[in-house]
Amino acid sequence: MRDRLTLNWLILIALVAVTAALSTQDGRIAAAALLVLAWAKARAILGGFLHLDRAPGWLAAFVVPLGLWMGLVWALAAVR
Amino acid sequence: MDLEDLPGELIMWILIGSEILVFAAGITAMSAMRLTDPTGFADAQAMLDGRMAALNTVVLVTSGLFAARAERAAAGGDRRGARRGLMLAALGGAVFLAVKGVEYAHDLSAGIGIDAHPFFTFYFLLTGFHAAHVAAGVVLLATVAIRTTPDAVQAGAMFWHMVDLVWVLILPPIYLLG
Numbered sequence: 064m065r066d067r068l069t070l071n072w073l074i075l076i077a078l079v080a081v082t083a084a085l086s087t088q089d090g091r092i093a094a095a096a097l098l099v100l101a102w103a104k105a106r107a108i109l110g111g112f113l114h115l116d117r118a119p120g121w122l123a124a125f126v127v128p129l130g131l132w133m134g135l136v137w138a139l140a141a142v143r
Numbered sequence: 144m145d146l147e148d149l150p151g152e153l154i155m156w157i158l159i160g161s162e163i164l165v166f167a168a169g170i171t172a173m174s175a176m177r178l179t180d181p182t183g184f185a186d187a188q189a190m191l192d193g194r195m196a197a198l199n200t201v202v203l204v205t206s207g208l209f210a211a212r213a214e215r216a217a218a219g220g221d222r223r224g225a226r227r228g229l230m231l232a233a234l235g236g237a238v239f240l241a242v243k244g245v246e247y248a249h250d251l252s253a254g255i256g257i258d259a260h261p262f263f264t265f266y267f268l269l270t271g272f273h274a275a276h277v278a279a280g281v282v283l284l285a286t287v288a289i290r291t292t293p294d295a296v297q298a299g300a301m302f303w304h305m306v307d308l309v310w311v312l313i314l315p316p317i318y319l320l321g
Contacts (some may be wrong), residue, residue: 068215074210076201083197086319097315104311106203110209112304113150113159120144129312132167139174140320 078104091141093116098133107131144254155301160306162276166269166309170316174263180261185289185321187262190255193318199239200314203277207307210284210300217296225296232303236281236316239268243274269313273306280306 082100085124106126107116115122149156177184213228250263257267280303287299 066199068208068211071211072204075204075207079197079200079204082200082319086193087201089321093218094315094320097319101311101315105308108204108207108304108308108311112207112307113301115150118144118148118150126144126305129163132251135149136170136174136316136320141318143179 069109071107074111075104075107078107091137094140095137098137102130102133104128146280151297151301155298155305159301159305162305162309163312166273169228169269169272170183170313173262173269174316176261176265176294184262187266188318188321190250190253191266191318193247193248195242196314196318200310202235202242203302203307206232207236207240207304210303214293214297214300215290215291217291222291224271227289229284229296229299230299231289233281233284233288235265236284236303236306237300239277240274241275241280243270266317267315274311276306276309283298295307 065118082097085096085100091104106122106135109125115125146153209228209231211228213225213232216222216228217225255263259263280299283302284299287295
């Protein structure tokens with residue numbers, strides 16, 4: 064697809080659809096998968112809509128801390 | 144990695160980073176609080192309607208596409224296209240708020256108030272604070288649509304993507320991780 068913005072939107076919609084399909088599942092693996100999907104959506108917004116794909120290093124500066132934070136959220140959910 | 148590499152105004156990135164930190168702090172506090180009453184939090188969370196949250200995610204990411212197109216149009220000198228994109232993005236924000244209003248009305252009619260359970264305190268504070276950002280964004284996008292300079296449109300679109308970004312981050316802990 065030539066339009067990168069539309070492609071990015073389609074990726075986001077696909078991620079939302081997979082999230083909705085997974086949302087009925089319980090357990091630690093499902094929780095991890097839901098957080099990975101949220102991270103992927105955040106990456107798509109930061110990279111595709113906020114144009115960090117074109118800013119060397121800055122995309123990682125946002126998505127790596129977000130990934131670590133999501134790991135913390137998962138751990139807090141998993142220890143219950 | 145230089146500051147000059149960042150697209151748009153630096154102040155917008157400071158705002159985006161600050162907002163992510165604020166909402167992340169709220170979600171982390173909620174997740175820690177959940178440890179004190181996991182069953183109560185799970186029961187409270189099960190009362191929410193995740194379908195409306197999913198619908199609102201589709202609405203918000205679609206309005207994000209319109210904001211991004213407005214930014215591209217403004218950069219290319221297409222002020223009419225920019226105005227159309229901004230107004231469609233703002234319309235998406237209005238739809239988001241309407242769906243959120245319906246969801247809150249259902250919650251309240253089911254006896255779910257901000258003090259019904261600590262989970263609902265976090266739920267109303269975090270989603271309410273986010274909805275306030277959506278409302279501010281709708282006003283911002285409509286205001287920028289009046290004067291569609293490339294810099295103004297870019298700043299408005301960046302604010303809107305931040306609102307979108309925060310929503311996808313807070314959604315799983317609030318609605319899905321039971």
